[in-house]
Amino acid sequence: MTSSLLAPRGRPRVGATGGGTAAGSTAPTPILDWRHPLVASLHRQIGMAAGPGAGPEPADRTAALRRAHRRIAAAVRPVYSVQDERPVSEVLRRGRGSCSQRLAVLEAVARASGVATRVRGLLVDGSFWYPRFPRLHRLVPDQVLLAWPEFRIEGLSPTAHPGAPWLAVSELFGSLGELSDGHGGGFTNADAETLFEALSRTAIDWDGATTLCPAAGPACDLSAYVLADLGRFDSRDELFARHGQTLCRTARMLAEPVLGRRGP
Numbered sequence: 393m394t395s396s397l398l399a400p401r402g403r404p405r406v407g408a409t410g411g412g413t414a415a416g417s418t419a420p421t422p423i424l425d426w427r428h429p430l431v432a433s434l435h436r437q438i439g440m441a442a443g444p445g446a447g448p449e450p451a452d453r454t455a456a457l458r459r460a461h462r463r464i465a466a467a468v469r470p471v472y473s474v475q476d477e478r479p480v481s482e483v484l485r486r487g488r489g490s491c492s493q494r495l496a497v498l499e500a501v502a503r504a505s506g507v508a509t510r511v512r513g514l515l516v517d518g519s520f521w522y523p524r525f526p527r528l529h530r531l532v533p534d535q536v537l538l539a540w541p542e543f544r545i546e547g548l549s550p551t552a553h554p555g556a557p558w559l560a561v562s563e564l565f566g567s568l569g570e571l572s573d574g575h576g577g578g579f580t581n582a583d584a585e586t587l588f589e590a591l592s593r594t595a596i597d598w599d600g601a602t603t604l605c606p607a608a609g610p611a612c613d614l615s616a617y618v619l620a621d622l623g624r625f626d627s628r629d630e631l632f633a634r635h636g637q638t639l640c641r642t643a644r645m646l647a648e649p650v651l652g653r654r655g656p
Contacts, residue, residue, distance in 0.1 A: 414624035416510035416544055416558075418503045421629045423496055426504040428481035434497070438463050440505040450547040453507060457543060457564055460501045461592060468494050470586045472524075476539070477632055491588045492539060495561065496628060499541050508544040512560070513537065513622030513631045514598055520617040523582035535619060537635055539628040540598070562596045571595040571612070572602040578610035 420427050426435070440456045468483060473490040480500040483489040489497070499509045516536045541561045548556035552567060562568060572578075572595035579590040587596060595602045595612035605612030625631040 414510045414626045416508040416542070417626050418506055418508050420500075420503070421627050423477055423479055423629050423632075424500040424503055424509075424627065425479045425481050426500040428479070430481045430484040431497075431500050431504065434463070434467070434484060435501050435504045438501060440501060450545050450549075453543075453545050454559070454564065456505065457498070457502060457507070458592075460498055461564060461588075464494055464497050464501075465589055465592075468497060470494070470584075470588065476537075476628070491586045494588045495539070495541055498561070499628070502543055509627075510542050510544075510558070511539040511625050511628045511631055512542060513625060513635060514540055514618055515620040515622065517617045517619055520581060520614070523580065537631075539625075539631050541628075542624070562591055562598070565592045568595040568597050568602050568612070569604065572597070572604040578605045578612040579614070580610045 425431060438456070438460045440460060467487070469488040471488045471490060473488070473493055476490075476492050478489075478493055480493075480497050483493045483497055499511075502509050514537075516538050518534045518536055521536065542555070542558045543561070543564075544557050545559045546557050548559060550556040553559060553563065563571075565571065571593070578594055579585070579587065579596060581587075590596060595605060597613050598615055598618050600613050600615035602612045622631070622635060625634070
């Protein structure tokens, strides 16, 4: 049994209520506070070009986002923080963050470079996280709200990227087909590697689009864990405002002091 008591009350989470046509934005938000000096400093360290498009070619923009991902993976230690609405500047100040928080840092530096971002809201079955908490299944929420970023990259090939001009973070390091054809297997969700790191080496496939991941190892196809696709939202702020965070406020207050410092 998982814990439905920890979920926010009065927050219906069914259907693609966010639609599929969210325009995204480069504007700062309370979470994506890219004008903060700490975020601006990270942006300079990464060397991402400022201004609309962040580079003349799609390959340049994608390469810049890859550099940002690698820099964030090295600079922000992974922990199990449950405060999804924590501002990016505060995540950088602490030097640690959850997978969701580190994805938010990536979005923030993208927006600082003039690359619009939006998020896809996914409700993921809590059992997906059982391998990380083998003795605490009863405390794992039965549904986890995931904000999965997308980046607007003008000039992307619609043949290689059916969602063009939007590039899902799952495809930042290659198409799902290319990533699933590697020899590293899928994502186990059981060791020090988090979703944030894994997307650079293997397919993170929420839609069941991959067929090449080795059958004998961890799966690339994670679609069986998706309980609902809530659609696209102009920002993660909008997603959380509409659907709440994974845990209710009381549960977050009790869990954060412990999980916010504990890493995989």
